[in-house]
Amino acid sequence: MTAPATPARPVREGGRELFVGRGLTKTFGRGRKAVEAVKGVDLSIAEGDITTIVGESGSGKSTLARMVLGLLPITAGTLSFDGRDVTRLGGAARKAYWRDVQAVFQDPFASFNQFFTVRRLLERSLRLLGGARDGRQRMEEALGHVGFAADDVLDRFPHELSGGQRQRVMIARALMMRPKVLVADEATSMLDASLRVNVLNVLTDLRDELGMTIIFITHDIGQACYIADRVVVLEHGVMVEQGPAEDVIFRPQQEYTQRLLADVPKLHEEP
Ligand SMILES: Nc1ncnc2c1ncn2[C@@H]1O[C@H](COP(=O)(O)OP(=O)(O)OP(=O)(O)O)[C@@H](O)[C@H]1O
Ligand SMILES: [Mg+2]
Numbered sequence: 001m002t003a004p005a006t007p008a009r010p011v012r013e014g015g016r017e018l019f020v021g022r023g024l025t026k027t028f029g030r031g032r033k034a035v036e037a038v039k040g041v042d043l044s045i046a047e048g049d050i051t052t053i054v055g056e057s058g059s060g061k062s063t064l065a066r067m068v069l070g071l072l073p074i075t076a077g078t079l080s081f082d083g084r085d086v087t088r089l090g091g092a093a094r095k096a097y098w099r100d101v102q103a104v105f106q107d108p109f110a111s112f113n114q115f116f117t118v119r120r121l122l123e124r125s126l127r128l129l130g131g132a133r134d135g136r137q138r139m140e141e142a143l144g145h146v147g148f149a150a151d152d153v154l155d156r157f158p159h160e161l162s163g164g165q166r167q168r169v170m171i172a173r174a175l176m177m178r179p180k181v182l183v184a185d186e187a188t189s190m191l192d193a194s195l196r197v198n199v200l201n202v203l204t205d206l207r208d209e210l211g212m213t214i215i216f217i218t219h220d221i222g223q224a225c226y227i228a229d230r231v232v233v234l235e236h237g238v239m240v241e242q243g244p245a246e247d248v249i250f251r252p253q254q255e256y257t258q259r260l261l262a263d264v265p266k267l268h269e270e271p
Contacts, residue, residue, distance in 0.1 A: 164195030
């Protein structure tokens with residue numbers, strides 16, 4: 001994919017700080033074989049921004065995402081959301097957090113039962129909301145946000161949709177929960193270039209129209225160039241660089257970031 005001549009847009013000032021991870025660490029295993037997949041990451045994510053986490057395969061991106069999503073326990077450090085320590089939330093507050101922070105993953109087929117229509121998939125998710133009374137409205141609204149007319153897509157099976165359309169359905173499924181944060185882990189990696197741009201544009205529209213806070217994870221810094229307000233660079237579980245997208249992309253301070261950018265043709269030349 002070609003990168004835009006200028007970075008997407010400047011980082012908005014004064015946004016409320018939504019997430020602060022301080023000293024976040026995740027260790028797998030014990031003893032000599034222990035893997036520190038994420039080591040002391042200090043990160044804050046501003047509301048309404050697209051924060052992109054980049055790094056090579058195995059750099060700890062998904063581990064970090066899974067910690068934020070509450071799918072993996074945190075070995076050390078703190079994670080707060082709206083000023084509250086997420087690890088200490090109990091009962092209803094924890095459930096609310098799980099609704100507030102929704103995820104979209106790499107392979108939409110994996111989350112799709114091939115015998116389920118889109119309607120059935122979405123209705124199953126609605127049941128998690130205790131069969132919200134405004135279910136139908138939530139469904140239509142969410143599909144609308146990703147560019148579908150509900151009637152065109154609800155009765156389709158996954159094989160009747162393109163990869164990009166399937167991924168948009170998965171985004172809609174997340175949006176039905178009316179989340180505050182969307183975590184997209186390699187959500188566009190399996191798509192070919194034109195469908196990828198289409199899904200990236202859906203994400204930027206969600207930011208612009210709904211003020212959605214998005215954590216976008218990719219091994220491809222070219223995508224970060226296209227979509228990011230802020231860029232966070234991970235290397236072997238360590239955050240080596242972070243900042244506004246235009247700084248990290250056009251004035252990378254770390255050799256590792258420079259190497260990632262070197263693979264993206266003509267990007268590091270300031271227009
Ligand atoms: N359950 C696990 N048990 C042991 N090690 C793990 C586990 N999950 C991840 N790791 C290790 O932690 C490190 C980070 O993995 P992670 O999946 O977070 O990387 P990633 O940046 O998402 O990579 P990719 O771009 O390939 O998705 C890797 O060395 C991986 O082997
Ligand atoms: Mg990963």
